[in-house]
Amino acid sequence: MKNPLGMAVLGLLLESPLHPHAMAATLRDRGMDRAFKVTTGSLYDVVRALVREGWIEARETVKVGARPERTIYGLTAAGQEEFTRWVDRLVREPQAEFPKFLSAVSYLGALGPAGAVEALRERADRLRASVEEIRRSHAAALGEVPRLFVIEAEYAARMTEAELAWVEEVAGEIEAGGLAWPEEGR
Numbered sequence: 001m002k003n004p005l006g007m008a009v010l011g012l013l014l015e016s017p018l019h020p021h022a023m024a025a026t027l028r029d030r031g032m033d034r035a036f037k038v039t040t041g042s043l044y045d046v047v048r049a050l051v052r053e054g055w056i057e058a059r060e061t062v063k064v065g066a067r068p069e070r071t072i073y074g075l076t077a078a079g080q081e082e083f084t085r086w087v088d089r090l091v092r093e094p095q096a097e098f099p100k101f102l103s104a105v106s107y108l109g110a111l112g113p114a115g116a117v118e119a120l121r122e123r124a125d126r127l128r129a130s131v132e133e134i135r136r137s138h139a140a141a142l143g144e145v146p147r148l149f150v151i152e153a154e155y156a157a158r159m160t161e162a163e164l165a166w167v168e169e170v171a172g173e174i175e176a177g178g179l180a181w182p183e184e185g186r
Contacts, residue, residue, distance in 0.1 A: 055079030
């Protein structure tokens with residue numbers, strides 16, 4: 001399985017058995033929905049795939065009140081081994097990633113100097129807000145779980161701060177005329 005959401009599910013089940021709704025809520029509560037795309041449909045697809053692989057298994061079905069029955073899943077020994085291999089490989093081996101922003105920056109010149117500065121300044125404002133939100137949710141999560149369980153938020157904040165610094169630097173360079181711009185019509 002190559003779906004990163006599968007890794008998130010395995011990681012959650014390493015802590016304790018859960019049903020998919022609780023998985024989604026926990027991922028959102030910890031701010032991990034910034035790292036993993038979490039939708040109900042994709043989560044159930046991943047859970048089914050992990051069951052097929054033998055990495056998780058249904059532990060029990062519970063019914064609370066008038067709510068539908070919910071299946072609680074737990075990690076198997078094979079799932080724990082696969083999770084450990086997966087995390088180890090991703091931490092050790094840098095992978096080529098293809099962020100959309102990098103693609104857009106390749107064509108920043110198309111916006112013209114004023115348009116580029118305006119777009120970069122707006123991005124900077126959004127990045128600043130994002131860093132604040134990451135730090136706020138991280139602080140809140142630290143009240144609930146050990147730091148190790150939400151350490152990715154620290155990485156996300158640092159990466160966002162680095163991007164923010166670069167965006168502000170380039171916008172300032174354009175404004176000061178330090179970044180050469182092609183002549184009109186070229």
